[in-house]
């Protein structure tokens with residue numbers, strides 16, 4: 426029976442990492458934070474209870490030594506570091522790590538690998554392919570395993586940064602794609618952290634699996650309605666876009682190597698009428714890892730309170 430107690434986190438200093446580290450610590454894991462030699466974070470964003478080591482992310486030897494004694498590696502590296510994870514996978518195997526969780530945490534890259542958005546997510550797709558290959562080779566006598574997790578859009582982070590491209594708090598307006606009725610998959614940052622904890626607490630059930638988890642499914646119209654009810658104000662829709670046009674705009678950008686195409690693709694992916702990316706009960710990995718769901722209204726309220734809009 427595999428038991429995971431020690432966890433090394435790569436890139437735990439960014440937007441998502443601190444929430445994962447915090448949930449791991451609350452669940453009683455011993456966490457080591459690994460930060461790049463070249464990191465420009467002058468004060469490491471790891472809590473004091475985390476021992477932090479500098480590593481050369483491009484160096485097998487540096488990573489292998491940092492992974493020594495770790496049961497699991499959780500990679501939370503941002504986009505520029507996605508490709509470098511293959512060296513980390515090799516180093517984790519060499520160090521005898523039992524579980525590698527790659528930096529996924531968004532769109533289900535298994536589903537979109539051959540879609541235009543999949544071209545932008547190619548680095549993530551290739552890392553999961555690489556993990557699958559390694560497991561097929563039977564490395565470490567089958568003791569090594571991986572788990573990927575798609576969490577959908579970061580709900581609280583997305584609301585804070587861009588109103589999930591739906592609600593403009595300052596202007597008191599909204600914008601929707603197609604009818605605004607399509608439900609899409611979202612997770613709060615804390616929920617992503619709890620998903621990682623759930624995976625590591627269920628190592629057998631989650632071994633070599635790609636899970637799809639969420640806080641809840643929500644449509645743009647449901648989000649606008651929640652904001653209107655909680656604030657008691659109207660947020661009229663001032664912009665309506667068509668998913669088909671967003672998709673076309675993304676393809677045009679991608680054709681000239683403009684990776685801002687991602688946002689167009691992402692919005693078309695989530696909001697196109699009939700997109701079907703809301704997570705069904707059968708598809709949901711929440712149950713497998715003992716992960717509950719959250720409440721849309723409470724999550725919206727938390728955002729509005731933080732923004733000083735409601736008390």
Ligand SMILES: NC(=O)c1ccc[n+]([C@@H]2O[C@H](COP(=O)([O-])OP(=O)(O)OC[C@H]3O[C@@H](n4cnc5c(N)ncnc54)[C@H](OP(=O)(O)O)[C@@H]3O)[C@@H](O)[C@H]2O)c1
Nearest residue numbers: 436438439440441460461464502503505506528531578579
């Ligand atoms: N679902 C969503 O809505 C959503 C939104 C944002 C991100 N994501 C996903 O969540 C994951 C983490 O994203 P994030 O926004 O938290 O990342 P981030 O803040 O951009 O970066 C996280 C950490 O990665 C390390 N890093 C930066 N450049 C690197 C490089 N070239 N090589 C290796 N490591 C590097 C840095 O850590 P050190 O400085 O300590 O080395 C950085 O603090 C990614 O998979 C991303 O695609 C999903």
